[in-house]
Amino acid sequence: MKLKQIFAAALVALIASGGLFAQGSAKSKTLVVYFSWSGTTEKAAQMIAKSTGADLFRIEPTQAYPTSYKDCADIVKKELDGGKIRTVKSAPDFSKYDTIFVGVPVWWHTAPTLMTHFLEEHAADLKGKTIIPFCTYQATYRAETLQAIVDATPTASHKEGYGTTNPKQNDVDAWLKKIGLGK
Numbered sequence: 001m002k003l004k005q006i007f008a009a010a011l012v013a014l015i016a017s018g019g020l021f022a023q024g025s026a027k028s029k030t031l032v033v034y035f036s037w038s039g040t041t042e043k044a045a046q047m048i049a050k051s052t053g054a055d056l057f058r059i060e061p062t063q064a065y066p067t068s069y070k071d072c073a074d075i076v077k078k079e080l081d082g083g084k085i086r087t088v089k090s091a092p093d094f095s096k097y098d099t100i101f102v103g104v105p106v107w108w109h110t111a112p113t114l115m116t117h118f119l120e121e122h123a124a125d126l127k128g129k130t131i132i133p134f135c136t137y138q139a140t141y142r143a144e145t146l147q148a149i150v151d152a153t154p155t156a157s158h159k160e161g162y163g164t165t166n167p168k169q170n171d172v173d174a175w176l177k178k179i180g181l182g183k
């Protein structure tokens with residue numbers, strides 16, 4: 001009887017601590033935060049999360065970008081030329097994470113202002129974190145875009161980023177291994 005009571009008490013304590021039902025996300029210290037307009041950066045983000053066990057957080061603008069390429073490209077150009085910068089719907093709780101992958105598509109030779117502005121606004125939350133940039137693109141400005149993410153997070157330290165025109169799990173895993181975060 002006594003043994004049963006001890007077992008029951010231990011079980012209650014374990015459940016209360018979250019130990020019994022803790023999922024990967026509850027224990028994870030790594031986050032992948034990304035913006036994706038047409039889905040390619042999202043694919044890369046999912047591959048990183050798959051191999052690192054990181055949580056995923058998709059950045060959504062409060063006002064969506066147009067779905068037509070031409071309209072979107074016109075607006076993005078204006079935003080880069082000093083126009084209104086879009087805000088985001090919500091932010092992740094950065095305090096839960098030590099390592100944060102930040103992903104974007106290349107937009108007009110650089111990272112979308114939506115993301116760089118968002119990162120700059122969270123400089124205090126990102127202080128002391130490790131930021132790892134990644135991007136997807138069609139042809140050019142990979143390095144400039146990765147650098148734009150580094151420049152937008154001056155309070156953090158950084159690891160070597162990754163850029164691709166066509167995300168593949170093998171390539172992502174090779175990069176993760178190179179930066180010491182592979183399986």
Ligand SMILES: Cc1cc2nc3c(=O)[nH]c(=O)nc-3n(C[C@H](O)[C@H](O)[C@H](O)COP(=O)(O)O)c2cc1C
Binds near residue numbers: 165
């Ligand atoms: C407004 C806009 C500007 C772009 N500018 C560039 C660019 O300067 N260089 C490039 O290689 N690709 C450029 N692209 C292509 C995207 O970077 C590429 O298709 C990317 O993989 C899309 O990612 P997403 O599907 O996550 O939005 C641009 C796309 C858009 C919509």
